[in-house]
Amino acid sequence: MxxxxxxxxxFFSIHLSFSQxxxxxxxxxxxxxxxxxxxxxxxxxxxxxxxxxxxxxxAMTSANTRDVTSIKNLIQNNHIGGIIYSKGGPVKLAKLNNTYQGMSKxxxxxxxxxxxxxxxxxxxxxxxxxxxxxxxxxxxxxxxxxxxxxxxxxxxxxxxxxxxxxxxxxxxxxxxxxxxxxxxxxxxxxxxxxxxxxxxxxxxxxxxxxxxxxxxxxxxxxxxxxxxxxxxxxxxxxxxxxxxxxxxxxxxxxxxxxxxxxxxxxxxxxxxxxxxxxxxxxxxxxxxxxxxxxxxxxxxxxxxxxxxxxxxxxxxxxxxxxxxxxxxxxxxxxxxxxxxxxxxxxxxxxxxxxxxxxxxxxxxxxxxxxxxxPIDTENLVEDLNRLEDDILNEELFENAITVVKNEDDILPLRDLDQKSIAYIKLGDDSGSTFLDELKKYTKVHEILSDSYEYIKTRLDNYNTVIFGLHRSNANPWKSYEFTTEEVQLLDSISKTHHVILDVFVKPYALLDLSSVDHIEGLVVSYQNSEVAQKKSAQIIFGALEAKGQLPVSVGNGFHAGDGISINSISRLGYSIPERVGIDSKKLHKIDAVAQRAVDEHMTPGVQLLVARRGQVIYSQNFGKHTYDADSEPVKDNDLYDIASITKIVASLPLIMEIVEQDDEISINSTLSDLIPTYVGSNKANITLKQMLSHYARLKPWIPFYVATLDSTKMPSNSYYSNAPSELFNIKVSNNLYLKRDYPETMQQIIMDTDLLKTLKYRYSDLPYYILKKFIETYYDRTLDHLVQTHFYESLGMNVTTYNPYLKFPMKDIVPTENDTYYRHQVVQGYVHDMGAAMQNGVGGHAGVFSNANDIAKIMQMYLQKGFYGDKRYLKPETIDMFNTTYYSSKGNRRGIGFDKPQLGTSGPTCGCVSMKSFGHSGFTGTYTWADPDEELVYVFMANRTYPSAEINMLLRENIRTDIQELIYEAIIN
Structure with a gap:
């Protein structure tokens, strides 16, 4: 009834119109x-x-035979007008749909x-x-x-x-x-x-x-x-x-x-x-x-x-x-x-x-x-997962992520040298992508424990805590709330530390918080996808602007439409090649070249990075630490001995800084002006500009270690001890200690050595031995301490260091050589260069260890004329002064400290870079180059010296410059 x-x-009236x-x-x-x-x-x-x-x-694309038969019957017997598909995969759907459509009148x-x-x-x-x-x-x-x-x-x-x-x-x-x-x-x-x-x-x-x-x-x-x-x-x-x-x-x-x-x-x-x-x-x-x-x-x-x-x-x-x-x-x-x-x-x-x-x-x-x-199934999955979709997805999250609170301008994080940062994951899903991205900018330590009381005790050494609420991104209906314990932990820690809370769930999660008074930074990232996690980390560190607005009200005074705009502060971001005018397919041709270097035993492994227009667009690793089958695969955070790149990432920035801040010192200052002991020496009138341009008649190098070997070519007991003592306190390698006064002997040898007979371009390490002494005397600090505190810490170069064996596990440090002529052991964690080793691992010309990501930061700082992360390190005119070739008319391509493109047919680059570009290479196989015209940074890390440094196949086969050429060929606009 x-x-x-x-x-x-x-029953209702009839409508016959078809137009909109x-x-x-x-x-x-x-x-x-x-x-x-x-x-x-x-x-x-x-x-x-x-x-x-x-x-x-x-219709289910994962349907069983009975379900398929049922749909076929509905098509044949009931002449249905349509199908709504649910669950399964695209290829099976296409094939099934072609079958069903073929049956329908x-x-x-x-x-x-x-x-x-x-x-x-x-x-x-x-x-x-x-x-x-x-x-x-x-x-x-x-x-x-x-x-x-x-x-x-x-x-x-x-x-x-x-x-x-x-x-x-x-x-x-x-x-x-x-x-x-x-x-x-x-x-x-x-x-x-x-x-x-x-x-x-x-x-x-x-x-x-x-x-x-x-x-x-x-x-x-x-x-x-x-x-x-x-x-x-x-x-x-x-x-x-x-x-x-x-x-x-x-x-x-x-x-x-x-x-x-x-x-x-x-x-x-x-x-x-x-x-x-x-x-x-x-x-x-x-x-x-x-x-x-x-x-x-x-x-x-x-x-x-x-x-x-x-x-x-x-x-x-x-x-x-x-x-x-x-x-x-x-x-x-x-x-x-x-x-x-x-x-x-x-x-x-x-x-x-x-x-x-x-x-x-x-x-x-x-x-x-x-x-x-019918649906064409060829390349179907590829067509449904396009590069342009990745690009758009990035843009959408970059524009969506919303900063709703930014007390005391905590965001973006600046002054990294003053920050000690901990990360605490909340929620039941992974936040590893977020953490990994945070770590690209500075040291961030994850505090792991099921005990919230234990977590609190671990935070004494940190002044800033980043919380991430991570819950499943599988579908929009998944749980998004904080637990009671999480709310209590957040409330407790925010009263004693600077706190940034980033929620990777729907914004309604913030309704669980009774108060956000003590939370300085509050970010809504909406979803726990990998892209959301990466882009949110980049916003926190100022590589990207914050642009989003809340679509809903979420309590604590936050209303729909709210959103704090935050400008970027010129730190490197991480994106897709096409977004900065690079063809990704062409760019990935460099994979084959890097892999060839590994396969043909030119180097056990390679760490490779390309950045353009402030965005890292390529970061890949190849090979292992050594050729041993059970060796560690190369990872992003592995440290390489960068050899002579040390010159432009340690000594040179400090020299530029001194020239800037001291009116009495210039590139035309002589050695006798800088170091009084050089008065009266044959090097007294050599200028800073001449030295660092490798145009000063200085010998290329002096094999200091040879004079310290005995008749059997082993370290002499007169100079070395197997145990440390007050007299032998310079650690050259494992169980090998040099006399404490020998670095001064090296300085005297340099001062007394003859000059070359002819004034012409001749690459030399000696200026950096000399200038190390000058820098350390000028600041009354050691070179390693100076470059850390003046540059690396605030730049966020969190793995760059001298003597990495003191700070990092050996599994994260790539071995450099099986030394059979001096230290007679595998060199790992200690500098490869013998002269730097004899200075306690801290040389002006060698000794720094780093990874590609960190080197890209300082190169980007140079590219940005001395500015990075909202901090002015060097003046633009200083960068230009040192990035100038002063003796090109004499056949010398070098700038002051920086290597420059070749003047003729051969040189350190592919020959396709601009003349404004600059960089350096290292004996261990490392290479980095920056080009202001193309806003491009290229970093190549390798340990081609392992197990032996004798044959340089990387150089002979032009691997690094061939890769550089492919990068330039990939430029679209």
Missing amino acids: RNILFLSII NSANPLVTKDAIAQQKWVDSVYNKLSLQEKIGQLFMVR VPMLIGMDAEWGLSMRLDSTYAFPWNMTLGAVKNKQLVEQAGKHIGEHCKRLGIHFNFGPDVDINTNPKNPIIGNRSFGEDRETVTEHAVAFMKGLQSAGVMATGKHFPGHGDTETDSHKALPTINFSEKRIDSIELYPYKQMIKNGMESVMVAHLNVPSLEARPDFPSSLSKTIITDLLKDKMGFQGLIFTDALEMKGVANFSSPGDIDLAAFLAGNDILLISEDVPKAMEKITEAYNDQTITEARLAYSVKKILMSKYKVGLNHYK
């Missing part, structure tokens, strides 16, 4: 041809075939829930940010691009309808089913983002579907499980919930999905689902709002509607209410039987049936099904 009454009261209110990108110009095709197909359909067009059924409309991309339903496909994340993006063109990219993926896979965007206005933080699927709580934000997304999607030839009409944003009930109630007045719903639909209709929205909701102010019958309501669908959506596109029900198997009546009756009621397509019916044959009965007894007229079926056929024409082609 209930069903008879139910059916009798929802405004221009629609999917409407083609050949309207006559469209109508002709639609009419032709319609007129050839039997009644059952027409009714079958109303149904879109679910009229090609079927294919739909999918792909709100944030095909990955919402399919593996091996791309995941774009959720709507809540997009809602934080101010740049609507980026949101439109997201819609377009998702549309392109759908189209490539033969998907015609994307059941998105979700335009629900999420005004209820406890909403269990919408939440992250909403663009936010503000109607303008939601509408602007939804229209942009829709335009992008439909520009790709895929139909957008606004959902869930009339508005599912303010409910605490999941309509999959029960019927939610929306207890707002008609005026409120018209003003808020319906607002996005009005604007999207004006902008050419193709379809709408009607939700299963109880909306008493719009439908008088108690607990009556909106998806079955003529008042809501026909009277409101069609008549009052003027929507003339396709109308889908939400899935009819959902409990929000399925509990209302029996299968078949529900479908009939939904059609009578004004829906065009009945989505995921519980029983298609029974539903068709009910609709056929209603047609035969004229409850459904021919005009009513034609209205919906012809709309469906028109949509099929619009998406090209009048000329159906």
